[in-house]
Amino acid sequence: MSAPADSEPLLLRVDHAACCRSGACSLVAPDLFDQGDDGKVVLKNPRPPAHLREAAEEAADYCPVSAIRVDPPTG
Numbered sequence: 390m391s392a393p394a395d396s397e398p399l400l401l402r403v404d405h406a407a408c409c410r411s412g413a414c415s416l417v418a419p420d421l422f423d424q425g426d427d428g429k430v431v432l433k434n435p436r437p438p439a440h441l442r443e444a445a446e447e448a449a450d451y452c453p454v455s456a457i458r459v460d461p462p463t464g
Contacts, residue, residue: 397439397462398436398437398439398462399436399439399441399445399460399462400435400436400459400461400462401421401432401434401435401436401445401458401460402457402458402460403430403432403456403457403458405429405430405456407454407455407456408429408430408454408456409453409454409456410424410427410428410429411452411454412424412428413448413451413452413453414430414448414449414452414457417444417447417448417451418441418445418447418448420437420441420444421433421434421437421441421444421445421448422448422457430456430457439462442459445457445459446459
């Protein structure tokens with residue numbers, strides 16, 4: 390029996406080339422994102438637990454260049 394989709398880990402994707410170094414993601418979701426020495430986004434875990442979905446989606450919404458994507462779990 391498989392786990393329901395809402396309990397499966399998230400799948401986060403970051404477009405590092407598009408990142409504009411605003412830091413919004415790391416301010417909104419510090420458990421998920423950080424900034425490197427160059428100011429670019431650092432994804433702490435590309436498969437975070439499902440309970441962090443709201444924070445991940447908020448960070449994606451706040452990104453001024455839409456460099457963060459929250460994909461549905463692939464199971």
